[in-house]
Amino acid sequence: MFFNRKITVKDSGKIGRGVFAVEDIKKGEVIEVAPILVLQFEDFVDTRWNLLFEYYFWMDDEVVLALGYGSMYNHSVSANAEYKIDIKSKAITFKALSQIKKGEEILFNYKGSITAKAPLWFERSKLN
Numbered sequence: 001m002f003f004n005r006k007i008t009v010k011d012s013g014k015i016g017r018g019v020f021a022v023e024d025i026k027k028g029e030v031i032e033v034a035p036i037l038v039l040q041f042e043d044f045v046d047t048r049w050n051l052l053f054e055y056y057f058w059m060d061d062e063v064v065l066a067l068g069y070g071s072m073y074n075h076s077v078s079a080n081a082e083y084k085i086d087i088k089s090k091a092i093t094f095k096a097l098s099q100i101k102k103g104e105e106i107l108f109n110y111k112g113s114i115t116a117k118a119p120l121w122f123e124r125s126k127l128n
Helices: 051-055 121-127
Strands: 007-011 017-021 030-040 056-058 062-066 081-086 091-096 105-108
Touching: 017 105, 081 105, 091 105
Parallel strands: none
Antiparallel strands: 007 017, 030 062, 030 091, 056 062, 081 091
């Protein structure tokens, strides 16, 4: 079982499971460094029907699946954390953007930027 003394996965309410602080996390502190699996787009037959579809990090040239708690963090435009993917070292680093209190859910912006305009896959269904 994967263990990180500062975070845990638990029910987030209506959006499924999420990652929560077990103790206070300081602004700028690294929350987690998780290994990643790097996949090429041609490796997929039809990911839309795959349970893992909602857990991938979709990038320009690759698709990344974060291990550890990495694919369990939820989205918010008011994120309290950010991530950086390092393809070369095959790792993803999550870092606190602000002070995160014990018991608080850790959220990052799935778009990678607050200025990104394209809707996410779950936002598109709300537009129709």
